[in-house]
Amino acid sequence: MSIKSKTERRTRTKHHIRKRVEGTAVKPRLSVFRSLRFIYAQLIDDETGKTIVAATSEGKKSASITGKKSDVSKEVGKTLAEKAIASGVKQVVFDRNGYRYHGRVKALAEGAREGGLQF
Numbered sequence: 667m668s669i670k671s672k673t674e675r676r677t678r679t680k681h682h683i684r685k686r687v688e689g690t691a692v693k694p695r696l697s698v699f700r701s702l703r704f705i706y707a708q709l710i711d712d713e714t715g716k717t718i719v720a721a722t723s724e725g726k727k728s729a730s731i732t733g734k735k736s737d738v739s740k741e742v743g744k745t746l747a748e749k750a751i752a753s754g755v756k757q758v759v760f761d762r763n764g765y766r767y768h769g770r771v772k773a774l775a776e777g778a779r780e781g782g783l784q785f
Contacts, residue, residue: 680764687761688712696746696778696785698756698771705739705770707746707778709758720755721746740777741769747781758785 670678689695694709696702706719723738731741750758758778765771779785 668719676764678764682705683761686699687759689759689761693757693759694718694755695761696736696775696783697761698763698774700763700765700770705735705742707742707751707774709746709755718755719746719749736770736773739773740780743774743777743779744781746774749758749782751782756782756784758783760785 669702687695689710689712691713692709697708697710699706704722704724706720706722709718710716711718716771721742723742731738748757760775762771767775775785
């Protein structure tokens with residue numbers, strides 16, 4: 667068994683997760699992407715392949731949020747939840763995208779729950 671890089675392992679885990687997790691128009695998939703500097707989240711309807719709403723820590727509006735990356739992630743989760751509820755979505759399926767449910771990913775999920783999303 668060869669040692670794989672972090673990205674190869676994450677990609678492999680991601681594919682295993684995506685076999686089981688699928689979003690619909692009623693219950694879309696909340697997908698998280700995390701870079702070194704920013705965090706991105708979007709609600710996706712997999713039946714049509716369209717993004718319903720999205721939120722990110724990148725941009726002018728998010729620049730006003732200061733603190734640790736996990737605090738910023740929590741605010742992104744709350745923002746996403748507000749946009750989702752405004753568009754009529756209350757329930758989602760969480761797709762951690764191969765990342766561990768820890769740190770920024772967990773903070774984003776908690777922020778979305780605090781904002782009113784159920785998953």
